[in-house]
Amino acid sequence: MKKSEIKKLIINSLNADADTIEASGKLDEEGISYNFSENFSDKVLNKLFSAGLTVNREVEFVKYMNFIFYRIAITGVAAIIVLLISIFLREGSFSFNSFLGLSDNYDESIVCLLTGNL
């Protein structure tokens, strides 16, 4: 098949009403086919069965751990965000004192509390 015919075949195979099986068959006839190496299935079977079940179980375990980690991390981040919002709403700032739950005149209050002069 000539270069121009191949190009035409490629374009026409994408027409909505094209006979896709015929087009792919023609391309196959022209040697446009994809294959894996000759012993592909042996390679797959070796990978699956030579490593043994232990390795597979380890992979499963790592997968579950990753899943659990993401769940915990997302929950943790959500909790931190809620905490920050509540601090900001209550104290009106993100200062160090507001994180500790102390207002600006804390020293006087503490003195009052300690001396008993309410």
Added chain:
Amino acid sequence: MINESYKVTEDVELVKESLNGDKNAFGEIVNRYQKMVARTVKGMLGDSVFAEDIGQEVFINLYYSLSEFRGEAKLSTYIQKIAVNLTLNEIKRRKRFFSLFSQKANNEMYEFEIADYDTEERKEASEIVNKALMGLDPKFRIIVTMRMLQGYTTKETAEILKLPLGTVLSRLSRAQEQLRNILVKL
């Protein structure tokens, strides 16, 4: 070596046998569908050794998800879905890698080793198809691969890619336009 007696066995039977631990039955599934997987993976990633690794991963994933196969859909569709997902993940991974560590253009992320062809004409035809596919945007390339290389209908393509039929049709027409522009330069 794959047992010859499995050649005429139905897919569902092979799945059952594989789940019972029969390696040869699973080997027959690999033999049956490796060409189909090769078309998807190599059509999307280029004809390279890396594509073969993804192909192996497809069947390894299939093995571990065989128990989830209910037999409602064809086994080929089930395998095709795994192949598409893994290939698209690989493209995303490569895109991330190249955007971080390399200045290569999108279509240079893919490599293909031109196999030995009996005639110059066939070699040229293969080069045209590979270059045209690799020049396409991945979201169009997957549609073209499904139609042009696998011979799927628009409806089947939509089902495998889990896309609405309208989306597939519009992508098909945009892919055709993009292909025309690429082919003019080849």
